[in-house]
Amino acid sequence: MSFLPVSQKDLLLRGWDSLDVILVTGDAYVDHPSFGTAVIGRVLEHAGFKVGVIAQPDWRSSADFTRLGKPRLFFGVTAGNLDSMVANYTANKRPRKTDDYAPGGRAGLRPDRATIVYANRIREAFRDTCIVIGGIEASLRRLAHYDWWENSVRRSILFDARADVLVYGMGEQQVVEIARRLDAGHALSGIAGTAVVARDVQDLADRLEVPSFEDVRQDKEKFNQAFKALYDQQDPIRGKAIVQKHGNRFVVQYPPAPPLAPSQLDEIYALPYERTCHPEYERAGGIPGFETVRFSIISHRGCCGECAFCSLAMHQGRMIQSRSSASVLKEAGQLSESKGFKGTITDVGGPTANLFQARCDRWEHKGACSHKQCLMPRKCPNLALGYAESIKLYRSILALPKVKHLFIESGLRYDLLSGEGPAAGIASKFMEQLCGHHISGQLKVAPEHTVDRVLGIMNKPDVRVYEEFVQQFRETNRRLNKTQHLVNYLISAHPGSTLADALSLSLYLMRRRMSPHQIQDFMPLPMTLSGCMFYTGKHPFTGEAVYVPDTFHERKMQRALIQWRDQKNRSLVREALKQLKREDLRSEYERAWRSYDTRAGSKQHASA
Known part of the structure; x- marks a missing residue:
């Protein structure tokens, strides 16, 4: 195993003249499955493409964006694991003094609105290259949106970034499809989980047009109408393409990417990650954000909780996508053999730890319900929880020779721990397992x-x-x-x-x-x-x-x-x-x- 190339020297060592894809990120380069750039890079590599990484480039000129040359297919741009404005400012709009995703926790290494800044610097250096934007910052700004830092409604980030396509949600399927289409010389329209700019939408079937950027900027009622329509359609099974006019052009958001099967997730998390930060950061003291997740395992994605203040429903989706228990157990075994492991796995979880293996029979063929929620005002009886699988998995991990402790740090939905009727018994067993073995006080x-x-x-x-x-x-x-x-x-x-x-x-x-x-x-x-x-x-x-x-x-x-x-x-x-x-x-x-x-x-x- 080795890190993805970050310099011309790395290309020479691999015997490569150029790359197919170059990923530009506002985070330091950490080759760990908790970091989106690492996941996207490894997925593209697994699909047969040559991939390099430019991490936290100097954005004050375009020079640093040319260090790996021009990619054959596209630049992939992300602000990082966080929206750059969240990373750079507190809730009271004061500049943050540290950045957990930068070497030594040093603040100031990523610009405000990093996706826009990076994409425009790339466009300065390579006018005709394809630019794909993604990550949480681009994902949640794919249509006209309220920007608290400016206290104004901004247009889709596609325009300000001058990007060719935007990937929203978890982007593994989309980036591979984009790479394959570009490799074959095909157009990038119609890819689930993406948004593009179009001049005409008359030929787009099964679309829903929401109030325009100009309308939502001037009228808060129209803003609410657009938000409600968008929220209702965020489903990969029943969702329609969303169209929003911006001047004389349209942003087209295609329906979300289909959920990944357990075998697909297993494959993604089994890719050859180095599971550490790039050696170039050692002198600066490493990456604080990596230490938090170093000995943790991601078991699932998505959240059906739909808390109003949370972006997960609009990013990862409402349907829970879980890895197989065998895959998680295998990763735990590998983790226990890794350098620096002292016996403690700090977390096995996802957005909500006790939704691992949660499922509903409707999801696969009908999608998540449009007229009711999974957990509110109380849990839907059709939602089956995976407590039996979780208990078995936790016990199997604790049985590994070098694992002394397994803690659950992801946070839990406490409303799912009491159980009602037949579910009360297994919920109580899960609670006993949790309190007995998986809480560090x-x-x-x-x-x-x-x-x-x-x-x-x-x-x-x-x-x-x-x-x-x-x-x-x-x-x-x-x-x-x-x-x-x-x-x-x-x-x-x-x-x-x-x-x-x-x-x-x-x-x-x-x-x-x-x-x-x-x-x-x-x-x-x-x-x-x-x-x-x-x-x-x-x-x-x-x-x-x-x-x-x-x-x-x-x-x-x-x-x-x-x-x-x-x-x-x-x-x-x-x-x-x-x-x-x-x-x-x-x-x-x-x-x-x-x-x-x-x-x-x-x-x-x-x-x-």
Whole structure:
């Protein structure tokens, strides 16, 4: 095995004069299946193409983009594992001080709107080359979209990047088809999981035209109409091609790529990854983002949860695509024999760990339902969960000679752990297996809020479901004679959350002596339901008005109420109480602060 070429020296060592495909990425080059560029590169290589990588090029001129020459077929451009604006800025639009996907965690090595910048530099250097854009940044900007950083509606990224084709979702099938068509001299139209620019769409059968870029930029009702239509059609079985006019041209989004069969996924994850970062980064201290996933395994893709703030439904899709247990077990065995392995596999999972092997009989022939959801308001009886397979797999991995620990760090849908009717028994067994063997003292869950109205807007279960899970978690650990804790993830300032709602959440936490640290300030991402509500102030599916906490100061107050214990937040908590005319609660907060400070002081004194 060896890394894909990154220099002319690498080409000479392979005896190659040129490459078929050159991948340009905003991340450092890590040859690991958690990094999209590595996966796409290895898939193309497996299909017989010569592939090279230009990682984090100097974008201030076009020179660095020529280091591997001109590819015979195309340049593949991605901002990296994250949208570059998310990678470069915090939720309050401040520049980030570090970048986990750069050498030594150094910030500033990728430009804002990296896909656009890279593609235009390539076009400067090679006017007639084919440019294919993909990754999460391009995927979620494939049509007209709200851009929070500019506070405006931007046109499809296809135009600003001057790209020939956009790959959305997980792109293995698409890039191989693109490469084969270009190799044969064929057109790139009609490929599932791609979007292109067209001058005429009259010959496109079974299409759905949504309001134009000009319309959605000027009219928020039209923006919501376009979003709803797009969301409804994001299905590889029943979805139609989406057409959106931009001036005198059209963006055509073909239906999503079909889901991969287990054997296809197995093949992708069995490709010869080096499973480490390129040696050129050793002097800089490696890549922090790699260390997080170094000894982890991806078992499945997709998520049928459809949380409003999440981009997964519009990127990976609602249908769960799982690898075979044999494939995951084989990778675990290889991982246990790898350099630096000390006995712990840090994760086996995907977007949601307990959806491995989840399936519905409808998916293969009819697609995901258009009129109802898999998990909300409660789990559909047609959705079968793979708990029996998961338990068997986890036990098999733990039985490997060099594996001492297997932890599940992906996060779980706690609403799927109680079970109802016949499913209750296997769900309880999964919970016991999890608590007994796969938690390193803490389990990550994401209640996000405690006010049911806000949770409904987020498309999350009622707080009662969370409370039932907490009780079950405690009882399970009590039976196992274990002391383990929950790490609760919460979102502040989500659309629908008023300052009064943030106070309700704060009181819920304070009265239970909970002091969460995993708080995410809401960020309106392109092509998400929550981002749509943030921009329009309405729910696109119901038409109901949604409150939007959009001032920086209110966002600070909402976060302060959630992290009510912190000294730095107390003046903001007092301000919020005054603004809400709830100064009757001030004495309760003051008592809680004194009690907390006394306990904290005692601990410091004891450890001195």
